Amino acid sequence: MMPEASTAEMSAPAPDHVSRVDQVGVEERVARFRTRSIKKSSKVHALKLVLSQIDLTTLEGQDTPGKVRQLCQKAKHLHDTLPDIPHVAAVCVYPMMVGVAKKALTDSGIHIASVATAFPSGMATTEAKLEEIKLAVEEGADEIDMVISRGKFLQGEYQAVFDEIALCKEACGDAHLKVILETGELGTLDRVRHASDLAMHAGADFIKTSTGKIQPAATMPVTLVMLQAIRDYYYKTDRMVGMKPAGGISKAKLAIQYLVMLRETLGEAWMTPEWFRFGASSLANDVLMQLKKQETGVYQSGDYFSKD
């Protein structure tokens, strides 16, 4: 660790020291999760849980109010011919679209998440970022997904990153704050662990892997490291922090493997939409197809499921 690290953390209410990550151990552990066999009724249960944990996302420059309304409709009516399926946890949009989503989702119980803080790069002044958060919250966002300043983090300005997260948390008010680490830009699992600790100590309600705009996005090793950070933080402070892997999880099978990892790392308390989310746009349809397959015994086709 660079010398700045220790000084930064001493002045911030941050971890005393950052745990080093055993990369080989993490990969071996992840390989184990991937071998678990989840079938039949357990699979149906898991698939429904996945659905209820999805943040249905559209974060494109080409988004229009019409597109957002369509996504909200999808969130409310995933596939009406399937009985007993939950709705998704939230719809995730840009701040400009929060008002549209709010109107479309009235009384549905579906949360509205908004990215903010110059998503996805985070390249803006702190003032501008706080302004954006306040705007999104005023418009009606229940959850704010912020990005950390990866540039500053990589330069070793941990205190600045910490302070910014703390200010954002304050600006959120009652809204939940999810902190996006953009692990694809952090480079090593050690830095992922460090950034996770930093974000949690600064007040994050959720930590999130990625924006979905950078490859690699969410991977199982990265998510495991973050889950372990959440576990250690919980043991230390008794505060539960949520986890949101985002980007690149588009298959139901993979999502179930994430749930296995969650169950075996943090335990059952985290197995709810309140503490675990999937940031995804195409995952929902694959899960629906699997549920339909379980119901009918027939392999399904995307042709018969609504597009987001």
Place this chain on the structure above:
Amino acid sequence: MDKNIKTEAHYAERASAQETSMPATSESQSKSKSRTTSASAPRLGVEKTYKLYINGKFPRTESGRYFTVADASGNNVANMCRASRKDFREAVVAARGAFSGWSRASAYLRSQILYRVAEMLEGRGEQFVGELTATGSSKRAAAQEVTAAIDCLVYYAGWADKYQQIFSSVNPVASSHFNFSILEPTGVVSAIAPQEKGLLGFVSDIAPIIAGGNTVVSLASEQNPLCAISFAEVLHSSDVPPGVVNILSGYRNELNEHFASHMDVNAVIYNGADADEIKLVQEQAANNIKRVVIRKKPAAPDPYQIMDCQETKTTWHPIGG
């Protein structure tokens, strides 16, 4: 054991023959001859593992199961992968993935690739004659079958860039519009190959499907699957994109249902005359109203077999608009 010796005999013949054309391989293969040629350095034959062909790769079945193929006198010739419904599912995903590229490839390119497949098969004819004779064909019949399969490929290679103009039309309408009916490939086709003629039956089943721009998942003959699996090696070396042809070996009574019921399959072709199987295929195919083609008897190649997996799209275009 028996197969090894035959393989050696092939090598011996190939080395000694001045001109190795296919009929030459149907000359006598004696065990004594192969023993004499390998007497100096006795070795165990290297037997081929017959695997599946999915998305341009040769995986084993995920189920880990196998079944055996016997020759006329009941000896085990090879262990074949007994594909499961999950292997079929993977193959359909591969075929779906390959569809957009293959259906958009120019007719000329598809034609050239099919011709290339024929060239590759011509070059490896001996291997297929060997496999056919190993499972009961006479050498003469085997040689004829291989020749017919090559000719069949060339035939459909020729049709690949011609059937559109023959079967499309400009239709007279009572307004100032051009009205065209043009053909589009149906999509992903699952094909249950005939039980007879392990090579020719298989080739004449898939060639019109892919000539028409569809992608295919095929179930090789249960009784004689060797050639279909070896044919994957021919396809693999002929610029056929991965996923365009996927080949499974296994039991019909396990796989028919899934071949017919999968919602992401747009047409199913069943070769055979078993009334119960036909009923099952028709019923299961009704799920997504997929196109069903039943071929009770082997037919000579004709362009109408391409048309079995084509959809007609009619468009109106204002004249001078």
